[in-house]
Amino acid sequence: MERLRSLMDIFNGDGNADRVVPPSGFTARLTSFTAASMAFLAVFALALSLATGRLAARWDAELARTSTIRISAPEGQMAAQSEAVLEVLRTTPGISSARVMSDAEQRKLLEPWFGPDLPLDTLPVPRLIEVLEEGRGPDAAGLKLRLAADAPGAVLDDHTRWRRPLVNAAMRLRILGVVSMLLIAGSTAAMITLAAQSALAANGQVISVLRLIGARDVYIARAFVRRFTLRALIGACVGTGLAIIGVLFMPAAAEEGAFLTGLGFKGWHWILPLLIPPLAACVAFWATRWAAFRTLSRLS
Amino acid sequence: MFVCDARKDEKRGVKHEAEKTLIELKNAGFTYGGREILSEMTLQLQPGSFHFLTGPSGSGKTTLLNLCYQALLPTTGMVRVFEQDVRAMTRDDIARVRRRIGVVHQNCQFLDHLSVRENLALPLAVSGRDDDLHPSNVDDLLGWVGLTERGDALPPELSGGERQRAALARAIIMSPDLILADEPTGNVDWEMAQRLLALLVELNKMGKTILIATHDLNLIRTVKSEVSARVLRISNSKLQLAGADL
Numbered sequence: 429m430e431r432l433r434s435l436m437d438i439f440n441g442d443g444n445a446d447r448v449v450p451p452s453g454f455t456a457r458l459t460s461f462t463a464a465s466m467a468f469l470a471v472f473a474l475a476l477s478l479a480t481g482r483l484a485a486r487w488d489a490e491l492a493r494t495s496t497i498r499i500s501a502p503e504g505q506m507a508a509q510s511e512a513v514l515e516v517l518r519t520t521p522g523i524s525s526a527r528v529m530s531d532a533e534q535r536k537l538l539e540p541w542f543g544p545d546l547p548l549d550t551l552p553v554p555r556l557i558e559v560l561e562e563g564r565g566p567d568a569a570g571l572k573l574r575l576a577a578d579a580p581g582a583v584l585d586d587h588t589r590w591r592r593p594l595v596n597a598a599m600r601l602r603i604l605g606v607v608s609m610l611l612i613a614g615s616t617a618a619m620i621t622l623a624a625q626s627a628l629a630a631n632g633q634v635i636s637v638l639r640l641i642g643a644r645d646v647y648i649a650r651a652f653v654r655r656f657t658l659r660a661l662i663g664a665c666v667g668t669g670l671a672i673i674g675v676l677f678m679p680a681a682a683e684e685g686a687f688l689t690g691l692g693f694k695g696w697h698w699i700l701p702l703l704i705p706p707l708a709a710c711v712a713f714w715a716t717r718w719a720a721f722r723t724l725s726r727l728s
Numbered sequence: 729m730f731v732c733d734a735r736k737d738e739k740r741g742v743k744h745e746a747e748k749t750l751i752e753l754k755n756a757g758f759t760y761g762g763r764e765i766l767s768e769m770t771l772q773l774q775p776g777s778f779h780f781l782t783g784p785s786g787s788g789k790t791t792l793l794n795l796c797y798q799a800l801l802p803t804t805g806m807v808r809v810f811e812q813d814v815r816a817m818t819r820d821d822i823a824r825v826r827r828r829i830g831v832v833h834q835n836c837q838f839l840d841h842l843s844v845r846e847n848l849a850l851p852l853a854v855s856g857r858d859d860d861l862h863p864s865n866v867d868d869l870l871g872w873v874g875l876t877e878r879g880d881a882l883p884p885e886l887s888g889g890e891r892q893r894a895a896l897a898r899a900i901i902m903s904p905d906l907i908l909a910d911e912p913t914g915n916v917d918w919e920m921a922q923r924l925l926a927l928l929v930e931l932n933k934m935g936k937t938i939l940i941a942t943h944d945l946n947l948i949r950t951v952k953s954e955v956s957a958r959v960l961r962i963s964n965s966k967l968q969l970a971g972a973d974l
Contacts, residue, residue, distance in 0.1 A: 450839070638850075
């Protein structure tokens, strides 16, 4: 209960406890600057984490819904095998639609590597069939067996080998974002602890006088805790505000799904950065309280 | 004169049992850096008593006062304050006990960023007794120690004598049961010294227990003519009862 009361005192205020600690401009600015910087970084780490999460989900969903069948066959058999594949797909559960990609579409796919003037008709380029899935998709193993029987030149690519590393990479980036936020919280706590210890050491005379007149440790600690918590809260509000403005000016997610676009918040995710200042204040509260009681116990 | 009324404590439920002995030392000793500063100290301060502590400079008077308000712990023997063994006290216990002891140090310390008036009121704020604080009370106290005009000054602006008077005012604002003063008249002129002593005598007549460390024998003689004061002398680390030569 006493801890809860201490937390409430932060906001209720105690004019006398506040005034016993002399104003210390440098430490105040240092604490606020640290909190602002850390909040700024935390917002970007949060944005990165959420964006990579969204990217992973999008890649996973988009690639999971489609697959490709590649047909490599002599020129004379290409049309027949394509027709056989389409027939197999028509009778396979979990397939929404399938269509043979046109030469123009295939040229467009190859254009980034071979340029716009690729003579597609003179090259032995495999024919591609785009398959859109529905529900839980087809049974890939069964489909492969049927394709092998009816169209020996057809190879099913369900994108698993592309999807898995991409999704894994995105998920790892997300974990990195979360770890970064934890490190930021830890660093904030460490820096505020050091600043609080420094402030306590610099106010040895204040502590000595307060003890002489019968102040309990909780009274002395409260004065420091309130000051550092409010500084951290104000600093974190400024840092979070600036970071949110920065995020607003980030480029929106490109249609192509480029990785460095779409680094921001969407929908209810905008609430999350607003939690950073109160969390910073909580970190400052516990860090200063711990530092204060530790220092005071050593001074006795 | 304003001092907090101890009866208000009772109304708040803060009851102080009537102790038979406020300070009790039993074979208490204190050694620092291998040097025995105090040894085999046996002393009892009864409520309402007035004691002087004398002895040459460096004899251990300040150390004995420090033992009485738990700024130091004895290295040997036992010290009991308000009938509690100081070794068994938590820091919160010590804080509570110190609210019943007014201490006037040789080198008085204040919160330098607060005015004299705010420093005087600080013990009340620290103990959560802000409701006992009225500006006129602090003004009365300032007038009593001759600092009416200096209430808004900051402690670093005060002279040595003014600091001692302010420290005395701060020490008594809580109406403590026990007042420990270390050379309280060391930096003031004779007239002010007599005024301060008159103040302490008046407090003693109100039932407060006083222990003053001083080497000023004239001061002791002045007080002994007004109240029954015992004089203790520290000599060769030991406590003796003096008196015959005063």
